[in-house]
Structures are given as C-alpha cells and as structure tokens.
Amino acid sequence: MKFFSIPIIATLLSLSLAATPHGAHAAVVASSTIDWSSFNIQLIDLSDGSNAPEFRWTAQNGAVTSWAFAWTDPPSDDYPKQNFSAADFSSQLTTDTVTTLSQSRTTRTAGLLESHSQSATDNFTNGSASAGNDGSFELNGNGLAILTLDWQQSVSGGGEGDIYNWANATTNIYASYSDTDGAGANKTVFVSTNTYDAVPQDRNGSFIFVISGDGEHLVSGTFGATASTRTMISRPGDSGPINPVPLPASAWLFGSALLGGLRTRRCRPGNR
Numbered sequence: 001m002k003f004f005s006i007p008i009i010a011t012l013l014s015l016s017l018a019a020t021p022h023g024a025h026a027a028v029v030a031s032s033t034i035d036w037s038s039f040n041i042q043l044i045d046l047s048d049g050s051n052a053p054e055f056r057w058t059a060q061n062g063a064v065t066s067w068a069f070a071w072t073d074p075p076s077d078d079y080p081k082q083n084f085s086a087a088d089f090s091s092q093l094t095t096d097t098v099t100t101l102s103q104s105r106t107t108r109t110a111g112l113l114e115s116h117s118q119s120a121t122d123n124f125t126n127g128s129a130s131a132g133n134d135g136s137f138e139l140n141g142n143g144l145a146i147l148t149l150d151w152q153q154s155v156s157g158g159g160e161g162d163i164y165n166w167a168n169a170t171t172n173i174y175a176s177y178s179d180t181d182g183a184g185a186n187k188t189v190f191v192s193t194n195t196y197d198a199v200p201q202d203r204n205g206s207f208i209f210v211i212s213g214d215g216e217h218l219v220s221g222t223f224g225a226t227a228s229t230r231t232m233i234s235r236p237g238d239s240g241p242i243n244p245v246p247l248p249a250s251a252w253l254f255g256s257a258l259l260g261g262l263r264t265r266r267c268r269p270g271n272r
Helices: 006-018 249-267
Strands: 028-045 054-070 081-086 093-098 102-109 112-119 125-140 142-156 165-179 184-195 201-214 219-233
Touching: 028 054, 028 219, 054 093, 054 112, 081 093, 093 125, 102 125, 112 165, 125 165, 125 201, 142 165, 142 184, 142 219, 165 201, 184 201, 201 219
Parallel strands: 028 165, 112 219
Antiparallel strands: 028 112, 028 142, 054 081, 054 102, 054 125, 093 102, 102 112, 112 125, 125 219, 142 201, 165 184, 165 219
C-alpha cells in the first residue's frame, strides 16, 4: 500500500489554513448542505404483485443563486450576483460571488446541494446563497413510496448577543401529494440555525415522507429541497477582510480524514 509523503501532507495543511478566515475577529460563516446522493425512493407493494406501485418524475428543475455585498463610502458597484438553472436534477451548476469583504458560493451536482456564505468587514457586508431542486411526480398502483433525504448545516462566528454580526443556515424540504379522489398529505421541514455568539453550531437530520396509492386513483405530487445561507456584519471594527474559499468544504474534510489515517498508520504497533 502506498502512503503520501510528508511534502504532500504539508501542502494539504497549508491549503486548509489558507481557506480559514484569519484575524482577531474571524469572519462569520454559514454552510448548508443537502446530500442529494442520499435521496431514496423505496416502493412497497401492497397488491401481492398484481398492481405494484410505479413512481415516475413528470418534471425536474434545479437552481442556484448567490450574491455578495460590501458597503463603502462613497458607495461602489462591489455587488456581484450570479444565478443559474437547469431542467433536471443532474446538471452541475455553480456560483462564486466574491468581494474583498464577503463571499457566497453554491455547488449543485447530481449528488449535492451546497451553499456557503461568509462576511467580514469594518462596516456593512452581506453574503447570501441558495441551491435547490424541485420536481413533480406521479404514482400508480397499490402500495407506498417512501422518500428519504439527509441534510446538515453549520454556523460560526459572531459576537455574544450581537444582532449585527451573525450567520444563518437554512434547510427547507417539502413534499405533497393528492390522488384523483382527493386524498393526500403534505409535509414541510424548515430548519433555520442562527449564531449570535462565538460558539459554532452544527445540525443534521433526515426528511422522510410516505406517499400512498390505493391502486385505483392516480397520485400526483411535488417534492423540493433547498439549502441556503446568509451572513452579515455591520458593526465597525468586527473583523478584517475574508480569505476566499476556493474549494467545497468536502475537500477539506477529505484532507482531515487523510491526515487522521496517516497518523493511525504511523502509530500502529510493529511498524518500522
């Protein structure tokens, strides 16, 4: 088995440090991720095989948007914004809006919905990002379709009790259905995490929704998921310029896992 050399480890460490906001007052940071690769549709047949349920998408859409704002005196045009969309769940869409004092970016792939924002300034800045999918579906047959999806979010930075220096991460997942006889159900999970102190917060969970078909009536419905973030600093002297993040957070997690594995390998009894 081959192992990475010390120079490569040093490079990974330097990259991860370069992507971390520095200074006595670090930037406020928010991240929200929906693991679209975890999205699963489990079909349960209640017809003994004579009228098994069949699920199909009738429409698929996805969109990403981000913007970053830095207030200056006199005002400037430092207000970049990007937004893209696609009529499917698989096309890769990304945004990256950066000023010297704020950054927002999104990543939307076949397996991921991620938004990230960070702000740092001597005056007033905002960062906002959103990545989401939504679609329409139909269910035929006698049985159940169980939809599941995992999500996570984190916020950090801010000052204790400071409403002018905060980060917000939001997860919004919804589903609804009805059949031609009027029966149906709906469910929405809306989780919003804020930080008004310097203590980082992390949350995660799973969305579960059950669709029921009676075998006689056509079932139709909608499903959607959005990961969004927002950061703001408007108290003078809170922090210095941000350090733009060039790679998704997953890249830094990979580097951390690699270093952990190398440490375990080197400390194993009997290795020389």
